[in-house]
Amino acid sequence: MNLPNFLTVIRLILIPFCGYALYNDHFLQAGVIFVMACITDYADGKIARKYNMVTNFGKLADPAADKLLLLTALFILAVKKLIPMFIPVTVLIKETIMGIGGLILLNKKYVVSANIYGKIATFFFNTSVAVIIILKPASFITNTLLVTSVLLMFVALAKYSHQYFKIKRDLIEKQAKEDPLVR
Template sequence: MTRAESTEVGSQVMTVPNGLSAIRLLLVPVFLILLAQGSDALALIVLAFSSLTDFLDGFIARRFHLVTRLGQLLDPAADRLYIFAALIGLAWRDLVPWWIVLLVVGRDVFLLVLGIILANFGFGPLPVHTLGKVATFCLFYALPMIMLGQAFPDLAWWSQPVGWAFALWGVFLYWWAGIIYATETMRVIRIPRVIVPVQSDTLES
């Protein structure tokens, strides 16, 4: 999940948390290939390793004050890529419907459009809403549960219903958070901006 915000955000690049996030990103294609080939157990191991490093890089960054701007980009990027890779891989094998993939990807495209609108009005990205974090957690928890039932059929009787419950709630909350972001974007861009006149130091003759 997204690394917790810190009052001090550094500009370092070579840190342990950033290294862990980079490893997670490099393992995304490995995870997708394993999933596409039907190696569900190995793909699940890669996903579990990713979840562990996700927890570790956030813990280390907060504990040792190593939160960086690069890390704030890499960490959520890795989360999104794993969600997209798992959804696309499972949909490719007809294990999840493609409409779920379109809803999740469509929501992130929707947020990208909102970000462009904000930038055009001179504003930065909106802060992450708690509902968005909950939605991401639901999706991040749902996909391994669905994969677990595929890798180990004896566990499917409970892992599949749990996985689908979290998946459906995750998609619903994902878009609910998106609507909140859209409402907040409309509110922000309507705030009148105060233009401070620049005073010249040159004296008129």
């Protein structure tokens, strides 16, 4: 197992500890664990790209760990009424849509890479969650970060959707050229 994949596994292991600490009102511990997990997310990607250590495991496990970490924290914050429930529900719906689209493309041997809007939205979500965990009560700043995160998430979803439908169209055109009966 290479270092980026090891960091991803560490992040997966940290998720239940973060969730447990957050649910039991150990906000400082939850904040430290959440930030540590976010740092492993940043580090594993940088190392994998810089040292050509990208693996199929990493391509699947890294984004899954990111989503699980964020959704765990968001749902617990919503259950504790520190953020509105529509935020984690919206993120879950978006991730489900993207996951289904990604599986369809993966079945066709395509992997859609993260776009800049998705990365920025993730940064905003992680920052706002860390601030809420550490400072507890939501404030104008954290609410602004959360709203910005949701808006960026929708921009990212629109970009991913455009990319998805372009790939699907290209696949249909390619198949039509290879098999005239498809037309």
